[in-house]
Amino acid sequence: MKQRTLAQKIEMTGVGLHSGERVAMTLHPAADNHGIVFRRCDLGEAVIPLHPDLINDTRLSSTVVTSDGVRVGTIEHIMSALAACGVDNVLIELNAPEVPIMDGSSLPFVYLLKEAGVVEQQAKKRFLRIMREVSVQQPDKWVRFVPYDGFKLKLTIEFDHPVFNTSEPVFEIDFAKQNYIEEIARARTFGFMQEVEMMRTHNLGLGGNLGNAIVIDETDVLNPDGLRYPDEFVRHKILDAIGDLYIVGHPIIGAFEGYKSGHAINNALLRSILADKDNYEWVEFDDFEQMPEAFAGVETLQ
Secondary structure, eight states: OEEEEESSOEEEEEEOTTTOOEEEEEEEEOOTTOOEEEEEGGGTSEEEEOOGGGEEEOSSSOEEEOTTOOEEBOOHHHHHHHHHTTOOOEEEEESSSBOOOTTSSSHHHHHHHHHHOEEEEEEEOOEEEEOSOEEEEETTEEEEEEOOSSEEEEEEOOOSSGGGGSSOOEEEEETTTSOHHHHTTTOOOEEEHHHHHHHHHTTOSTTOOTTTSEEEOSSSBOOTTOOSSTTHHHHHHHHHHHHHHGGGSSOEEEEEEEESOOHHHHHHHHHHHHTOGGGEEEEOOSSTTTSOGGGGGGGGTO
């Protein structure tokens, strides 16, 4: 299977969920082996090649922070869409410190990529294959990757709130059998009204509203149209995890599972995998027959 980039550049505008700033974003085609790179055009063309070690702020999102203090925030939703569409090489240009939130899901980014078109390149796509179990545990949460000839994720969430008593807390998806756009892409980020004041004292959530997030008060969901899936909360956590894991810059062959996972622990898992070469290997495939079935769907942007 070959690497992929965009057929043409494409632009969009929106608002940063946490900064509240208006953002103009342009996605540019990029050469073979370029990888996923951000450029802050408002900071003298500052260029940031993406790497798990650069995720240095995980308060409510995955945010790149370089040693010079250059930031690109809330990258997980666009990264999730890039993973689903099999895009290896792209230059993401921004005039603000955060990717626009759009409707709080990854679906607008999937539509953006489909409109630009995704094309094959000459170089072979590289996959990171998990060779042995790697886990990260914290007092009330854990995540792990285990060897598996494909790509699947299973997550369990837990919140002490009445809304979650009627929403299934566990979701599992195997991309050899299920479809990203149908099952995951529409799931939106969510937050609690009682946390808004705390967030804003830390300059977070300044752009949040009912149009780009599920907002929950003391007893119920405030969005007039309700939920897009009965279990939208856990599906969004899967969406986030896919984006967080794609920060490694390559598709991962393995099975991911987590309990109360979030951006910080997802990133810690990536770093743990890369810290020991016995945990993984890099592989390429000469044709689709050799490749795990889970990755065949990117051919049609499923």
